Amino acid sequence: MPELPEVEMVARHLRALLAGKTVRKAQLLQPGIAPEHPPRQFAQWLRGARVETVARRGKHILTHLSNGRTLLTHLRMTGRFLYVAAEAELEPHTHAVFWLDDGQKLLYSDVRRFGRLQIVKTAELDETKALRQLAPEPFDPAFTPEYLFRALKRSRQPIKLFLLDQTRVVGLGNIYAAEALHRAGINPQLPAQQLSRPRTDRLHTEIVAVLNDAIAYESTLNTDPRDLDASYTGGTYESLTRVYDRAGQPCLTCGTLVRRFTQGARSTYYCPRCQRR
Ligand SMILES: [Zn+2]
Structure with missing residues (x-):
């Protein structure tokens, strides 16, 4: 998808x-x-x-x-x-x-x-x-750390599921939600409400960064106009993902084995050491 x-x-x-x-x-x-x-x-x-x-x-x-x-x-x-x-x-x-x-x-x-x-x-x-019903775009000036903090405070969901909800934040699917949480060092099961303001600022930065990195990477790929199918996931794409689809492999930051569990009927990947809480 x-x-x-x-x-x-x-x-x-x-x-x-x-x-x-x-x-x-x-x-x-x-x-x-x-x-x-x-x-x-x-x-x-x-x-x-x-x-x-x-x-x-x-x-x-x-x-x-x-x-x-x-x-x-x-x-x-x-x-x-x-x-x-x-x-x-x-x-x-x-x-x-x-x-x-x-x-x-x-x-x-x-x-x-x-x-x-x-x-x-x-x-x-x-x-x-x-x-x-769509929330602000991650690249829109309306998507500020303040906006994110207020939206988090109103949510009772675990933070990973919060990030997938397009009425809260637009544009994060299963891959980039996992990556943004890993970059920000946040456990995917943490209740959204409990994220502190400094950690929210960090998450905000990493959401924008992970999407920018993905777009920058995909811009370098040769694309055939005879087939614009949005599957930019081949080749060396794996170099972009630090936890997604890497269960049992060492975390690229600390070497601890990446874990997978099911959350909201979908796989969540995280590092138990970098994302302890
Ligand atoms: Zn780690």
């Missing part, structure tokens, strides 16, 4: 490929991925629209169009975009096609079909169901 840094990279690649280009025609082949609109309406809103820019909010990709509408995409598990020649054959799991004025077409493909596409009025974007 892609996390914020991976979705950010897909949004950046799409921006480079699409900004300034016009959608000549669009077709929704699998209505289930855009349940809010009849396929004909979906196609009408896109036809003739120029892409102004592509941005991101949480794990949503926002394609802003010249007609005052925005295409929202959530890739979920297996959603991906393919930027290919107009005459290229469709991949088996292609659910939407966007023909562009540059002789290329953009395909949305999704094997498991959990991804969602939705077109909304750009002016009403922040009020849409998908976005209105």
